[in-house]
Every structure is written in C-alpha cells, then in structure tokens.
Amino acid sequence: AHTKDTAIRSIRATIVEAPTRRRHKLSNTEVTHQGYVLVRVLLDNGVTGIGEASTLGGPRWAEESVESIKAAVTNYLGPALLGQPALAFEANALRMGKAATRNFAAKGAIESALLDAAGKTLGLPASALLGGAIHERIEVIWALASGDSGQEVEEASEKLRRREHRQFKIKFGFNRPQADLKRLQALRAGLGDEVRLIVDVNQGWTEAECIRFMPELEELDVALIEQPVSALQLDAMARVAARTSIPLLVDEAAFTKEEIARAGTMGCGSVYSLKLVKSGGLFEMKCAAAVARAHGLELYGGCLLESSIGAAAHLAAFATLPKLEWGTEHFGPRILMEDLVVNPIRFEEFEICVPDGPGLGVEVDEDKIRAFARKD
Template sequence: MIEAIETTIVDCPTTRAHKLSNTSVSYQSYVVVRVALSDGTEGWGEAATLGGPRWAEESVEAIKANIDTYLAPALIGAEVLSFEANALRMRAAATRNSAARAAVEAAMIDAAGHSLSLPAYAFLGGKVRDEVEVLWALASGDADQEIDEARDKLQTRQHRRFKIKLGFHTPARDMARLARIVEALPGAVIVVDINQGWSEATAIRYLPALSEMGVALIEQPLKPGALAATARVARRSPIPVMVDEAAFSAAEIVQNGIAGAGSVYSLKLVKSGGLFALKRAAGVANAFGMELYGGCLLESSIGAAAHLAVFATLPELEWGCEHFGPRILRRDLAATGLQFSDYKLRIPTGPGMGVRPDMDVLRDVARP
C-alpha cells in the first residue's frame, strides 16, 4: 500500500552551458519524488525540466505543487501494483501535467520492484535488449569547444553519435558551425535538433546543405502547430525528420502521423506522462511507420533509468537513446548510477529502476 509521497526540488550544476534555440541552462532542475510503501520499501522518480517552463509548460515549482496538492492525495492508501488504476487516478486529479505524473509513476514502479525484488522492466513486458547506444549532444555554440568535446568522447569510446543544437544563431552562422564540426568528425553520426527555431522557408533553403553534409536526422525544425508546413518540409527532405515537441499525447502522435510530419518519433516520459503510456506511445508511432528514438530532457541517472526500463522492452528502437544526462551533471543524483561502456548504456538489472539516489548529493542540491 502507498503510505507517503514526498517531493523535493533540486538544482544540479552542469559541466558546461547547454544551449537550445529558446533557452540555455547551466544547471538542471528536477523534482525528485519518493514513494514509501507500508511494507517499508521505497521508490524514487524524477521529473525533468529545461530552463523553467520553457521546453514544456511544466516548471519544477508547478510540478511539486501539483504532486503535493493533487496527485499524492489521490494515491495515498492505493495498492502500488494497481498501475493502470493509479494512472487513471492521476489523470482524474490533474489534466496534462505529464512530467509530474510520469515521475510519480516511476517512483511507484521503483517501489514495487524493490518490494517484490523485480526489475522495473519486468512489469513492462520484460527486456529484449541489454544495452542501448547513447548519443552525446554538442550545445555550447562554440565550434572549437564542440570539436574538442566530441573528439574526447570519440577517443575514450564514450560516444560516436552527436546531436548538434541549431537555431540559436542565424541559420547561416549555425550552418557554418555545423560544417566545421562535421568536417572534424569523419565517420560520426550527426543529428541536428533545431528546437522549433526555423521557418518552413529556412528549412527548405538549408535541406540540400544538410543532406550534402551527411546529416542523419533533423529534429523538430518548425513550431509544433505548423503541422502542414512541417509535412511539406518532411516530404521534400532527403533526411528523416524527427517529431519531438510537436507530439506529447498519443493523439498528437496520430495527428503528426496522419499529416506525414515526420518519420521518427522521440520518446520522452515528460511528454507521455508515464512508463506504460510511453510504451503505448512507441506502439502508436510504430503503427504510423515511424522509427523510434530514445529522447531525454537531461535527466540524472534516476530519470534516465526510468526511460531505460521502457526502452529495454521495445521491439524496435532504431535510433538508440540520448541519455547522456548523468554525464553532463557535475554530480549525478544516483549513488550507483548507470553504466556507460563502449558507446552504450547498459540496462540496469537490479530491483526497480536499478539505481538508488545518493542521499548526500540530494541533500546538497535540494533547493532551500
């Protein structure tokens, strides 16, 4: 039985500034959720944000308030194993609030896993893979720094796929920066994420150059509402377009699928609102013929492990994942964090999510 649900806002410094078209962060803010069961076990979840309520509408302050005031009271006394009923209780208590609901569900599944000594993926259908390729994002905006950073990742066999953030300089400056990076990293797989920063005209103008450089994937070039325009870009693009911010709910994935606004979908807990819902989102995207990409919002090992529990069970995950978040934090939130080796992330096999928080770090980064 669920006895208590507690939340803490934490602010975690990053190793360098991470720039997107519409924000720049030098620390990552999360809401860490603890669920305590009547058998004495506990579970942990994490809701990630990026630059306050900018990447999505939820801020850590809103997430904490809505969990404390609405989601927790709806769940206290419930059976932890009633996953779908508990998800319905949360939906009834709070509309959207997908990052908040996902973090609470992750903590409940982690607690259930510890209670029954089962890994979280066992509740989600069991794992079909033991590791996932993990990409690194270059997002300082300074090509020299980005080339040095990428070369270090390649030489140490940490990462060989890179996401370059575009859309925060003029397109011409971004393209010149991208060209330098691509030239300096022969053989590396390059993905670009424009985070809604371009117009249809700009996208059309630069598609040939992106193609010539061998860019493998273009993520969210236009604004989420520009469905028809994105579909026109996708139709004339020789490079697959990935849907990220444009599709949170399953219904939005359907709209993008029908419009033909992309052929790859970025899976994120903050968009889907739970682990079971994330698995269903993968099925919906798949049914539209979209390939799958394991997206992130710079989660620590706690939030990344919750994603991996789902990714482990998906029949297809063509593009691997980008859960490099634990490596961009000065101090990860987990005591025994995720295992990275040879360009891959291992699926943790311990009970629950397979990672536990470092209580000293949690205390140090908790917002007073």
Template sequence: DLRRDLAIQDIRATIVDVPTVRRHKLAQTSVTAQSYVIVQLRLANGVVGIGEAATLGGPRWSEESVEAIKANIDAYLAPALIGQHADQPVTLGARMDAAAKRNNAAKGAIESAAFDALGLTLGVPVATLLGGRVRTSFPVLWTLASGDPAQEIEEAEGKLAARLHDTFKVKIGAQAPEQDMARMRRLATALEGRARLIVDANQAWDETVALRCLPRLAEMDVHLVEQPLPAWNLQGLARVRARTTAPILADECVFTPADMMAVAQAGAADAVSLKLVKHGGPIGLQKVAAVAEAAGIALYGGCLLESSVGAAAHLHAFAGLRELAWGCEHFGPQILVEDLVHAPLRFADFHVHLPEGSGLGITLDPDALRRFARC
C-alpha cells in the same frame, strides 16, 4: 499481507538544482544547472520507490517548471494516490488524470516511482513489470550545445577517444540559420567518416528557413533533423519532409498517443523521440510507441538531461521496445557535475547499460539529494 503492504503511504517531491559541466545552449534557453523534481514514494511495507521529473530552463522547453511540478504533486497528485496500491499502475494513472490535466512530467515521475517501489517489493526489475527486455544496452549519443564550433569539435574528439559516444546531436536555432549552417559545416568536415551527426532546432525555424536549410543538412549527411518547426505546425513539417531527404524526428509535437496519431496522419515525421516527461510515464510511453510502430514511424530514445534516476527509468521502458532504430540520448548523467545516485549508470563502448537488480536498479544518494535540494 502483500496487498496491504503495497498501499501508498507517502509521496515526497524535492526540487534539486545540479550544476552542469558546461553551459548547455538550445534555441529557447541556456542552462548551467539542471533542475529536477525527485519523487520518493513510500509504501506501507517501508519500501521507497524513486522517480524524476526533468525540466530545461524553467517552463521553456515545455509548460512544466520544477516549481509547478512540485506544487501540483503536493496539492493534487499525491492526495489522489495515498491509500491506493502500487500494483495497480493503470488505476494510479487514471486517478492522476482525473486529478490534473496534462502535467505529464509530474505524472511520469510518480508512475516511475510506483513501478520502482513495486519492483523492489517483488524482487523484479521494472523492465520485467513492463513486459520484459529485448536489450540490456543502448547506443547513446552526446549533445554538442555550447554554440562554439571549436569547443564542440574538441568535446566530440574527447568523447570519440574515450569510446563513449560516436553520434552527436547539435543544438541549433539559438543563432541565425546561416551561422548554424557554417557551424554545422565545420563540425561535419572535422568529424567526417568518424561520427554521425543529428541536429535539434527545438522549434526555432519557420517553413521557409527549413526548406532552405534541410537540403544543405542532408548534403552534410546529417542523419536526423529534430523538430525544425513549431510543435503546432504539422502541415508545414509534412510539406518540408516531402521536399527533403533529411529524415525528420518529432519531439515537442508528440506528447500524447493522439499527438502521435496526428503526426502519422499528416505524414510529418520519420521517427519520434520518446520521453517520460512527455508521455506521463512508462505506460504512456508504450502507447505512443505502439501508435508510431503502427504507422511505420521509427523510435528514438529521447531525454531531457535526466540524472541516473530518470535515465534508468527511461532505459527500463526502452528495454522492451522491439525496435529502437535510433538508439538513445541518455547522456544526462555525464553532463552533471555530480550524479544523484550511489552507482551511476555505466557508459562504455558507445553504449549505456541497463542497471541490474530489482526496481529501477539504482539507489538515491541521500547526501547528494540534500546537497542539491533547493530550500
């Protein structure tokens, strides 16, 4: 019977390292390969759901590394779920929270895999299980992060010409603020009238630097300034926000719904970047989105350079958000030398498209998984 079929039999976590097409430099680290934990969750009926936990340069973007994610899945999260049923995602989440504090990327990958397995079994897309979809394509930006403005302008021109991306997020904070301002001015001048720009400082600045630089970024028509201050400094962010017209995008300061409420109460942001690795899966993402909506804070579809596995899970979660004012940034599949799935996500006309079919609508390529797996 269906109930017995939905019992979780096995959860396998595989670390993979996939080279990127170029070096990706952000404030705290620089990577030439993306590391993920791929979760394969098998039900008694033989169906295997997949999920992905992305990291960026070890435990530097957040506290989770692929090594820690795999260790905590194997030792704590998987044992708490074996024998439980895939049609009870809230119970699965409660059991994971009882088994391990935080570990949101690990939990997010497992929850996505459980939804995929449930959707594949029932013959419905994950978006349907999450409440349905109000959109099937998403405006998608590209991130410029080599640090070399000449290379970045050339890269942006290529994306514009191919009609892949017309909004660019520039990673700042790795170099001195004055250098970044000069770099931004070159980019803004070269792309003026043809592309929108946002910046992400990944917590690199303090309040003084932010107060000096944000008005200049606003004057360059930079549309969003992401996480200019350290995640802990909500009061500082609120003061900076009150003194500039550049809208603030909250990223590392919002993992939980309570974090989102604190940002709202402090008046620290105009928009929030939603990510499965931060919110512990699609259910947590919906909760954070609800708090943001209640506070009048706009939604932005964030990423951590996921492959098509993790990106598809995000698109299913984003598909049902009534307003996604700032679109999304799931360019990840395009920055990898090779994707991990048979039919990668489709990018066209400045949009990324929700895959069709049951579950997440993507299938893992076992050869690619084997090739990039860390032994």
C-alpha cells in the same frame, strides 16, 4: 517480501538544482543547472521508491516548471493515490488522470517512483513489470550544445576516443541559421565523414528557412533533423518532411497518442522521440511507441537531461521495445557535474547499460540531494 501491504503511505516532492559540466544551449533557453523534482513514495511495507521529473530552463521546453510539478504532486496527484496499492499501475494512472489533465512530467515521476518501490518489493527490475527487458544495452548519442565549434569538436573527439559516443546531436536555433551551418561544417570537417550527426532545431526555424537551409544539411550528410519548425505547425512540418531526403524526428509536436497519430497521418516526420515528459508515464510511453510504430514511424529514445534516476526509468521502458532504431540520447548522467545516485548508470563501447537491479536499479545519493535541494 512485504508484498502484502503495498498501499501508498506518502508521496513527497523535492526540487533539486544540479550543476552541469558546461552551458547547454537550445533554441529558446540555456542551462547551467538542471532542474529536477524528485518524487519519493513510501509504502506501508516500509519500501521507498524514487522517481524524477526533469525540466530545461524553467517552463520552456514544455509548460511544466519545477514549481508547478511540485505543486501538482503535492496538492493533486499525490493525494489521489494515498492508500492505493502501488502495483495497481493502470488504476493509479486513471486516478492521476482524473486529478489533473496533462502535467505529464509530474505523473511520470510518480509512476516511476511506484515502479521503483514495486520492483524493490518484488525483487524485480522495473523493466520486468513493463513487459520484460529485451535489450541489456542501447547505443547512446551525445549532444553538442555549447555553440562554440572548436570546443564542440574537442568534446566530441574526446567522446570518440573514450569509445563512449560516436553519434552526436547538434543543438541548433540559438544562432542565425547561417552561423549554425558554419558550426556544422566545422564539426563535419573536424570529426570526419564516419560520425553520425543529428540536428535538433527545437522549433527554431520557419518553413522558409527550412527550404533555404535543408540542402546544406543534406550536403553535410545529416542523418536526422529534429523538430525544425514550431510544434504547432504540423502542415509546415509535413511539407518540409516531403521536400528533404533527411528523415524528420517528431519531438515537441506530439506528446499524446492522439497527437502522435495526427503527426503520423499528416506525414510530419518518420521518426518519433519517446519521452516521459511527453507521455506522463512509462506504460503510456510504451503505448506512444505502439501508436508511432503503427503509423510507420521509427523510434528514438529521447531525454530531457535526466540524472541516472530519470534515465534509469526511461531505459526500463526502452529495454522492453522490440526495436529502437535510433538508440537513445540519455547522456544526462554524464552532463551533470555530479550524478544524483551512488551507482551511476554505466556507459561502455558507445552504449548505455540498462540497470538490472530491483526497481529502477539506482540508489539515491542522499548527500548530493541534500546539497542540491532548493532551500525554500
């Protein structure tokens, strides 16, 4: 239906601040609300599409803030696409690349919205436009980030009991390393030896701290260490990777394909975290996966605490990858007090279900969006 006229008529951006169930801490920030920019595209055929750009505590995890994303969409990226066919994904990405360098979260949200609108027009899931889904469900990790080990053992135990998650990522770096290690000991003791624990330091340690504290992480059978040192210290990260028996996960250190290639060549880690906020588009995220793979890196489906809208976009691409060794951490829909869609993504038997409806397969909850929209 309406496939003839997929010209892009309008692109609008709305800032939304959605409350989280608990405080979520990282090395350099903490959040009680998730800041998103929702991008809506309208095509000439009357079909609308939605995409989401996620941030964490302002322009801290990456350089983009909700304000900068909205400005980039409204003033530069949106105008570059008006009148273009929604299905011209590659050409539209080129146009966005000419209109603005980087601004990956903004570009990723627009492309997601175009995939949603195109999929709805064609009656196909976004994954079909990305090469076709190979997987219907993906193992899903939960993050522990309150910093209170008693509360975290309780939270994780509940997830285990409900058979929602059996792998946990523990956020490090907002305490002294010694305090974080105590917390990790308590988690290992409280959750048992079977549970897979991953540690994300979010660049919080120096190389010296890694040398000192990695043996303890090995002792506690940590499965993966994410971005222990500064994203800019590739040499240090490579030396750390060479010293420890635990694989390192490259996160903030590599956004673009070139950065992934460099990190891979230098041996900065052996797993890569895929994120829309780093790739700037779902097609580009698949290219990132290929480059990482070609450098011998395994793949991890990263997140930035997206709602079901952003999670659905990531899942559409993840589902098309032959292999995602470490599964995904798209627990974002469940950390929100209220999700932004009327049909939240389902979590079953330790897995997240890839939506299979047209487009992103989620339906926006307009009341929630009105309630959480920033009034400015």
